[in-house]
Amino acid sequence: MTSPGVGWASELSDPELVERFRSGDVRALARAISLVEKRDPSVRALQTELADGSRAYVVGFTGAPGTGKSTLVDALVSALRKDERSVAVIATDPNSPFTGGAILGDRIRMQRHALDPKVFIRSMGARGHLGGLSLAAREVIRLLGAFGFDPVILETVGVGQSELEVAAVADTTVVVLTPNLGDGVQMIKAGILEIADVFVVNKADLEGHHRSVTELRAMLSLSNAPGERKAWKPPIIAASAVRQEGIEELWSAIEAHRKYLTSTGKAEQLAADRLKEEAAEVAAELARDRVRRALADDPALTKRLLEAGTPYGTAEEILDRKR
Amino acid sequence: MSTKTEVRPVRIVLAKVGLDGHDRGVKVVARALRDAGYEVIYTGLRQTPEMVVDAALQEDAQVIGLSIHSGAHMTLFPAVVQELKRRKATDIVVFGGGIIPDDDIAALKQHGVAELFTPGTPLQGIVDWLRKRFPEGAR
Numbered sequence: 001m002t003s004p005g006v007g008w009a010s011e012l013s014d015p016e017l018v019e020r021f022r023s024g025d026v027r028a029l030a031r032a033i034s035l036v037e038k039r040d041p042s043v044r045a046l047q048t049e050l051a052d053g054s055r056a057y058v059v060g061f062t063g064a065p066g067t068g069k070s071t072l073v074d075a076l077v078s079a080l081r082k083d084e085r086s087v088a089v090i091a092t093d094p095n096s097p098f099t100g101g102a103i104l105g106d107r108i109r110m111q112r113h114a115l116d117p118k119v120f121i122r123s124m125g126a127r128g129h130l131g132g133l134s135l136a137a138r139e140v141i142r143l144l145g146a147f148g149f150d151p152v153i154l155e156t157v158g159v160g161q162s163e164l165e166v167a168a169v170a171d172t173t174v175v176v177l178t179p180n181l182g183d184g185v186q187m188i189k190a191g192i193l194e195i196a197d198v199f200v201v202n203k204a205d206l207e208g209h210h211r212s213v214t215e216l217r218a219m220l221s222l223s224n225a226p227g228e229r230k231a232w233k234p235p236i237i238a239a240s241a242v243r244q245e246g247i248e249e250l251w252s253a254i255e256a257h258r259k260y261l262t263s264t265g266k267a268e269q270l271a272a273d274r275l276k277e278e279a280a281e282v283a284a285e286l287a288r289d290r291v292r293r294a295l296a297d298d299p300a301l302t303k304r305l306l307e308a309g310t311p312y313g314t315a316e317e318i319l320d321r322k323r
Numbered sequence: 324m325s326t327k328t329e330v331r332p333v334r335i336v337l338a339k340v341g342l343d344g345h346d347r348g349v350k351v352v353a354r355a356l357r358d359a360g361y362e363v364i365y366t367g368l369r370q371t372p373e374m375v376v377d378a379a380l381q382e383d384a385q386v387i388g389l390s391i392h393s394g395a396h397m398t399l400f401p402a403v404v405q406e407l408k409r410r411k412a413t414d415i416v417v418f419g420g421g422i423i424p425d426d427d428i429a430a431l432k433q434h435g436v437a438e439l440f441t442p443g444t445p446l447q448g449i450v451d452w453l454r455k456r457f458p459e460g461a462r
Contacts, residue, residue, distance in 0.1 A: 103363045103365055115377055123362075
């Protein structure tokens with residue numbers, strides 16, 4: 001229960017959850033993720049309680065539907081398991097904008113990792129997150145890191161805003177393409193050239209993949225504006241996820257990008273920027289809660305708001321109040 | 324005064340258990356539940372009871388829906404309930420669908436399967452049952 005006017009570090013609704021989480025109970029982790037998803041206020045207390053400084057490296061996968069992201073992630077998980085890494089996958093699929101319902105089907109391609117306790121797969125509906133997918137994803141990633149998973153792989157259907165949200169959360173963003181997706185102009189239109197740290201041309205067993213790689217390379221050489229030479233040039237990896245080909249190369253490319261981020265100090269800067277951004281998002285969420293509560297509790301205030309016809313005065317008044 | 328939290332859809336793991344490739348029915352059900360506002364996690368064909376329960380735990384699902392057309396329901400459905408007991412997750416509700424004789428339905432309910440739907444059940448019947456079972460949405 002939250003006491004009135006708190007909205008800050010609310011108490012835990014279930015104190016046992018932390019204990020169970022720490023003892024490695026998968027259900028506790030799953031429950032905590034659900035709390036994040038429904039924006040339960042006790043998440044803030046939970047996050048504070050569980051924060052242990054451990055941070056998972058986050059690899060984001062995005063690309064058009066049907067490019068083989070799930071299959072590629074599945075192949076990558078297999079490669080990482082050979083190195084005894086504990087891997088978590090957050091797989092997002094779109095919700096219906098009409099009913100809020102969703103069919104989350106990414107697990108189907110990852111069934112060979114079922115029953116492996118070092119692999120945790122969680123499906124998330126991409127829409128309907130109050131603070132946006134990126135806020136929820138960051139919080140879930142922190143939980144997964146605290147539970148001992150590293151790396152965390154975030155997979156998103158590249159439609160709408162979701163690829164930008166992936167890029168805002170991932171340390172390394174992998175954009176997945178396939179042969180015959182369209183010509184180079186399609187790639188510029190899609191806005192994917194800017195966000196990719198690594199490109200994968202998947203389904204390299206299909207005809208036409210050489211052409212796709214060549215076109216992509218040509219597009220990339222054009223994308224550097226004069227005077228702004230990027231230190232990191234996104235590599236292009238040809239892979240065939242179903243044949244488990246190119247997967248080692250993909251992981252090497254991701255590792256190389258990670259080393260680049262660390263050696264140039266960009267990793268620290270990125271982490272700092274994101275934490276600042278997250279603080280702003282959390283603040284917005286808290287402010288939203290306070291305003292809603294104030295309006296619900298105070299009919300006179302609501303009346304003044306309606307009379308004014310504009311929101312600014314009322315919003316400031318509520319935020320200026322002593323709590 | 325309680326703070327308003329997001330209404331979150333009830334999560335349902337749908338699976339085909341055992342050696343059974345007939346997945347048209349389960350896909351139709353998945354679609355219907357999605358349209359009714361549920362979050363359906365479809366795990367695909369040839370699942371073992373352990374795999375289904377594991378997925379439900381990771382996904383924090385409240386419901387498991389099993390589909391079977393191979394006749395092995397008397398073995399596999401109770402095995403899922405048993406696995407839930409072993410993993411101390413008996414709060415997860417199990418329902419099933421498929422070609423299941425009436426006598427078996429009674430026996431399966433004895434085993435802890437909450438409800439069974441046979442061919443000819445209107446899709447709305449499944450939705451209505453879920454609505455009744457989870458009137459407040461997700462926990």
